[in-house]
Amino acid sequence: MSTYSTRLIGSELVAERTMAFHFEKPADFVFRAGQAIDLVLPTVEENGQAARHAFSLVSAPHETRLSIATRLRGSAYKEGLHALAPGAGVQVDGPFGSLTLHKDVARDAIMIAGGIGITPFVSMLRQVAQQRQERRFVLVYSNRRAEDAAFLDELLALARDYPGLRFIPTLTQADNVPPGWTGRIGRISGALLAEVAAQAPIYYVAGPPPFVEAMQDDLCRHGADEDDIRSEGFYGY
Incomplete structure (x- = not known):
């Protein structure tokens, strides 16, 4: 995996207690639909390090931004994510994961x-x-x-x-x-x-x-x- 620096574009409510967060897509970030990232928040600390959490990307590879969505729980990480203002810097590790579409289009x-x-x-x-x-x-x-x-x-x-x-x-x-x-x-x-x-x-x-x-x-x-x-x-x- 590679590490990328990026910034929050904005967020929106997509269901009750569920937010989508949109980030600038680094120019050299390439992924397959269904893959995931680790989102690292420098504003939240866990075990002496910047906190991180794995999220599947909800955005598609052709889109110009990286988007995730998550339920809002009471954890320090989720509170820190929710508190991010547009323009806030974060880091992205990835992509990773094998939950991607099979290539044989004849199989449903x-x-x-x-x-x-x-x-x-x-x-x-x-x-x-x-x-x-x-x-x-x-x-x-x-x-x-x-x-x-x-x-x-x-x-x-x-x-x-x-x-x-x-x-x-x-x-x-x-x-x-x-x-x-x-x-x-x-x-x-x-x-x-x-x-x-x-x-x-x-x-x-x-x-x-x-x-x-x-x-x-x-x-x-x-x-x-x-x-x-x-x-x-x-x-x-």
Whole structure:
């Protein structure tokens, strides 16, 4: 990995208690959609050093900025990140990570996201939509409430505009569904996984570690080859 110095451009709320942060993209920074960075904050100290945290990039490689998104928790790191003013300097280590799209476009990609685990998939879908790649995707996106679903409007728009994408959002709190909700209600079930199954797909799973482990087990129980499942657990989000 390489280390780059950059600056915050700005931030925005993308869901309840969830912020996206946008940074200047160093001229020589090259990455693949779905990869991650370590974001180092000189204003926060951990164990005598500047604090760092790993984030999947939500921006796509063709974009002119680097963007991450995270839930706002009560940690010193998250408070320091939230307090950054536009123009504040940070460091980026990376890119790293292997949760990137397979090259065989004949094989469908089935993406399963829990909460903020959506970020690498937004990066991937922005990239393939911009390139107008002719390939098929299914994205299943689970949140407790619609207010928690980061990038929901963007993903709905992508599904309308990009013929290769089937988008299935689902809410797990059945008593908290907003009027007009057109997605699913309930946890991701074996029946849903069987419904979205395709011929020899590659599965991608991202979210909190318990969610990732449960989805991997369910996929294997429903016939998926574990060699065709790629996953990333999001710790500390």
